[in-house]
Amino acid sequence: MSGELEPDPARMRVSDAQRHEVAEILREAAGDGRIDLGELDERLEATFAAKTYAELAPITSDLTPVVAPAPSAPAIRSPQPARSTERRVAIMSGFKRSGTWTVPEHLTVLCVMGGADLDLRQATYAADEVVITVNAIMGGASIVVGPHTRVILEGTGIMGDYSGPSGLVAAELDDTSPTVRVRGVAIWGGVSVERKHG
Structure with missing residues (x-):
């Protein structure tokens, strides 16, 4: 009918998945230092x-335009190469990966009073450079790499610690070495990277 009003997209309801998507962006922003912990808490509360x-x-x-008002018609997306994300x-539990597995291009792990053990020595990589974001709150994570893996550590410790790569094995890097970029925030927890032989 001609007098019928179009629904306002901004008033449309959001899903739990969309809330979790925003929460993940906020956690990554805190890990990058773009927002502080006070802002993280406030924004997470508002998100949920x-x-x-x-x-x-x-x-x-003011961070990343991840969530926009729902379009009144289905959006047409331009074709993009699929990004490997996990x-x-x-x-209060654990997450472990070891042996033969594929490290995705972007791996995000949240440890709250829990732990993660990631052994990359026998792993393959979805890209020449992968990003592992570990946010540890009263928890911890251990990442083990082989001598041929380049590690860039960008994590932040707040009453916690981001350390590595340590170990008795020297790095043996060349032009074919994959790069593992480790970032995130450790609050009352720790994230360590250790280099070992396979």
Whole structure:
């Protein structure tokens, strides 16, 4: 009908998956140092209380435009190469990867009073450079790499520690060496990278 009003996209309800997507962006921003822990707490609280796009979109508007008001018509996405992304959570529990496995291009692990053990010595990599984001809150993570893996450590410790790569094995790097970029934040916890023989 001609007099019928179009629904306001900004008033449309958001899903739990969209809230978790925003929460992950906030955690990565805290790990990168773009927001501090006070802002992280405030924005996470607002994220999980948000019911509509109008409430959710402003939370990351100064970080990354991840959430936008829902379009009134389906959006047409331009074809892009698929990015390999994996998210894992260890809350009062553990997460372990070892042996033969594929490290995705982006791996995010959240440890809350829990731990993660990632052994990359026999792993293959989805890209020449992979990013492992570990946010440890009263928890910890251990990452083991072989001598041929280049490690860039960008994590931040707040009453906690990000350390490595340590170990008795010297790095043996060349032009074919994969790069593992480790980032995130450790609050009352620790994240360590150790170099060992395979």
